[in-house]
Amino acid sequence: MRRALASIALALALAGCNAQPVRTGGIVSTNPCADQLLLALAPPGRIAAISHYSQEVGATSVPLDVARRFRGTAGTAEEVVALKPDLVLASSFDAKATLAAYRRLGLKVLVLDSPTTIAASEAQVRAVAAAVGAPAAGEKMVARIERAMASTAPPDTARPSALLFIQGSFANAGPNLLTEMLTRAGFGDGTRPFGMPYSGPLSIEQILAHPPAVVLEPDPNGRSGSLRRHVLAKAGYQVIEERFPRALINCGGPTIVAAMARLGEIRARVPR
Secondary structure, eight states, X not given: OHHHHHHHHHHHHHHTTTSOOOOOSOEEEOSHHHXXXXXXXXXXXXXXXXXGGXXXXXXXXXXXXXXXXXXXXOOOHHHHHHTOOSEEEEETTSOHHHHHHHHHTTOOEEEEOOOOSHHHHHHHHHHHHHHTTOHHHHHHHHHHHHHHHHHHSOSSOOOOEEEEEEETTEEOOSSSXXXXXXXXXXXXXXXXXXXXXXXXXXXXXXXXXXXXXXXXXXXXXXXXXXXXXXXXXXXTOOOEEEEOOGGGTSOOTHHHHHHHHHHHHHHHHSOO
């Protein structure tokens, strides 16, 4: 009933949208990757709300104590419109009807996709920085990303194969941001023997046929990680296993700096 009343209220608002909403000067972001960019580039006083995902363990890409200082939103059109923000940082995965509602009510919207390369992520940083009126902060962030890439690049050409598991048996694969970071950190593509065009499930039987040198995963002690470790050890394979936190998997932008630092640490421990 409550959801139905909210939908009716939104419909009435859209029907009479000739009157432009009064602006608050605030900015709302509706997904975790937009949240981390907003928190890094805009002063706290300009942040009206961030997504509730950034306030949940396992979903956030920013420290929980930082995220919980701000109002959280589920990203519904009703919630966002009620805040009357100057800018909405939305996602290309948001419902088209929701994005249309923002625009019909005169809200400024910047729709962010999921960058698949370092260059695309840097371009996104600059776009958000320009939208929030902080181009200098955007350039500083891009410079930090570039320094992280340069400092992590290995001095030799040896590339031990690596499998990065996003969750459970779901492995990263294909041309994407994580793959580029692994390559730039000096790892080889552990999914190449399997011909995976994009990320997907990888069975233990497949891994046994082509074991990698390194396995990276967010939860080594989870059911999938423990089982892989046991089976590989039982088969006599010496595979290095390292934790790669979930918070470093989800997004680009400032996450790249921390992700590259972690990959550099891991690469330094892998025999050359």
